Amino acid sequence: MRIAVLGCTGSIGRQTLDVCRQNPDKLDVVALSVHGSTDGLVEAARTFGARSVCVSDPAHAADPVLDELPDSCELLVGPDGLIELCERDDVDCVLNAVVGAAGLRASYAALRAGKRLALANKESLVVGGDLLMPLAARDQLLPVDSEHGAIFQCLVGEQRSRVHAIWLTCSGGPFFGMSHTDLESVTPGRALRHPAWSMGPKISIDSATLMNKGLERIEAMHLFHMPLERIIVLIQREAKIHSMVEFSDGSVIAQLGTSDMRIPIQYALSYPERWEAPCKRMDFRTIGSLSFDAPDTKAFPCLALAERAGVEGGTCPAVLNAANEVAVEAFLGGSCGFNDIARIVEGALDAHVREDVESLEQLAAVDAWARSFARTLIK
Known part of the structure; x- marks a missing residue:
C-alpha cells in the first residue's frame, strides 16, 4: 500500500514511519509533510525515497536544507500543497497526524479523493464530523487514536x-x-x-x-x-x-x-x-x-x-477546539495558568451563537473568530 504521512516529524508521524520501516514489503512511503520541521522532512524523504513532500508553512519553503531532497522528489508548499498531496494518484492511504484544526481540510480532501484515511487528527471529526462522516465509505476512515x-x-x-x-x-x-x-x-x-x-x-x-x-x-x-x-x-x-x-x-x-x-x-x-x-x-x-x-x-x-x-453540536465543537488551542498555546508560553484554559474555553462558548455546519469555509470563519475572541480572554 502506498502511503502519505502528514505530520511525519511529530510523535505519531515518527511512530508511523517506524511501522513502515518494519514492514517495507507491505508499506511504501510515497509522500510526506511537515509544517516547518524541514530537517526531519529531508531525512525521512531520503530514508524512504519519498516521491513528493509538502512544507505547509510557507515561511519554511526556502529553508536551505530542502536543497538536499532527492532530485526526483517534488516539493509542494502551503496548505494547498497539503491538499494536493492527499489527492495524488500514487497515494492509496493518507495517515493524517497533523496537529490541530489544520488537519480538517486534508481529511476532507483524502475522503473525497477516495483514499483510505488513517486518522490521528481528532480535531478533524470534532470540528468537521458533520461534513466528513457522510463522505466516508465503509471502512474508509480508520481511527489511529488508541481508544478509538x-x-x-x-x-x-x-x-x-x-x-x-x-x-x-x-x-x-x-x-x-x-x-x-x-x-x-x-x-x-x-x-x-x-x-x-x-x-x-x-x-x-x-x-x-x-x-x-x-x-x-x-x-x-x-x-x-x-x-x-x-x-x-x-x-x-x-x-x-x-x-x-x-x-x-x-x-x-x-x-x-x-x-x-x-x-x-x-x-x-x-x-x-x-x-x-x-x-x-x-x-x-x-x-x-x-x-x-x-x-x-x-x-x-x-x-x-x-x-x-x-x-x-453544530459549530460549538469548532469553537471549543479553537479556543482550547489558543489557551494551551498561552499556557505553554507562560501567558496564563493551567486552570485558565477551561476559563478561556468557557468564555468563548458563552459568547458564540451556534450555527448548523454547512461548509469548510464556514468552519474556518468560526475557527478564526473563536481564536481571536479567546485571545482577548488571556490575562
Missing part, C-alpha cells in the same frame, strides 16, 4: 444496533486526584509529563486537562454513531485497557495491550489483516492489578465543557 482503534476492534463483526455503551478509558493524566485548587500552581513542565504515553506538547496538555478525553468523546460520537450520554469516560490508570464496548445482553468486550501507539497505527494500516507486533508484547503476569475510577469534572472542567459543546 480499540473500540473499532471491539466492534468488528458486531451489530452496531446492539451496542449499549462505549467505555472510553482514560489514564487520568499526570494530575489525577488533585483538586481544582491544587491545579492553580502547576507548571507546563509538570503538565507535559504524561504517566503512560509519549506524546507531543499540545496533546500532552490536553491529556492533563482531560480536554483530550472530551474531544475523544465527540470523535467517538461521530465515528460510531453513538449519543454522548452512552460514551462513558472511565479512568484506567494503568493504561492497559484501551477502551471497552458493552452490548445489549450485558457482555463487555475490551481491547488490551501495551501502551505503544505503534499498535493502533499499524492496525489502521493493516486492516483487515493483522501483522506481527511492532513492539514488545504485554506480559499479563506482571501487570499486578487494574484499577478503575470516575473522572472529577469539578477539578477538570474541560471534560464537561467538551460535553456541552458536543451536545449543542
Whole structure:
C-alpha cells in the first residue's frame, strides 16, 4: 500500500514511519509533510525515497536544507500543497497526524479523493464530523487514536444496533486526584509529563486537562454513531485497557495491550489483516492489578465543557477546539495558568451563537473568530 504521512516529524508521524520501516514489503512511503520541521522532512524523504513532500508553512519553503531532497522528489508548499498531496494518484492511504484544526481540510480532501484515511487528527471529526462522516465509505476512515482503534476492534463483526455503551478509558493524566485548587500552581513542565504515553506538547496538555478525553468523546460520537450520554469516560490508570464496548445482553468486550501507539497505527494500516507486533508484547503476569475510577469534572472542567459543546453540536465543537488551542498555546508560553484554559474555553462558548455546519469555509470563519475572541480572554 502506498502511503502519505502528514505530520511525519511529530510523535505519531515518527511512530508511523517506524511501522513502515518494519514492514517495507507491505508499506511504501510515497509522500510526506511537515509544517516547518524541514530537517526531519529531508531525512525521512531520503530514508524512504519519498516521491513528493509538502512544507505547509510557507515561511519554511526556502529553508536551505530542502536543497538536499532527492532530485526526483517534488516539493509542494502551503496548505494547498497539503491538499494536493492527499489527492495524488500514487497515494492509496493518507495517515493524517497533523496537529490541530489544520488537519480538517486534508481529511476532507483524502475522503473525497477516495483514499483510505488513517486518522490521528481528532480535531478533524470534532470540528468537521458533520461534513466528513457522510463522505466516508465503509471502512474508509480508520481511527489511529488508541481508544478509538480499540473500540473499532471491539466492534468488528458486531451489530452496531446492539451496542449499549462505549467505555472510553482514560489514564487520568499526570494530575489525577488533585483538586481544582491544587491545579492553580502547576507548571507546563509538570503538565507535559504524561504517566503512560509519549506524546507531543499540545496533546500532552490536553491529556492533563482531560480536554483530550472530551474531544475523544465527540470523535467517538461521530465515528460510531453513538449519543454522548452512552460514551462513558472511565479512568484506567494503568493504561492497559484501551477502551471497552458493552452490548445489549450485558457482555463487555475490551481491547488490551501495551501502551505503544505503534499498535493502533499499524492496525489502521493493516486492516483487515493483522501483522506481527511492532513492539514488545504485554506480559499479563506482571501487570499486578487494574484499577478503575470516575473522572472529577469539578477539578477538570474541560471534560464537561467538551460535553456541552458536543451536545449543542453544530459549530460549538469548532469553537471549543479553537479556543482550547489558543489557551494551551498561552499556557505553554507562560501567558496564563493551567486552570485558565477551561476559563478561556468557557468564555468563548458563552459568547458564540451556534450555527448548523454547512461548509469548510464556514468552519474556518468560526475557527478564526473563536481564536481571536479567546485571545482577548488571556490575562
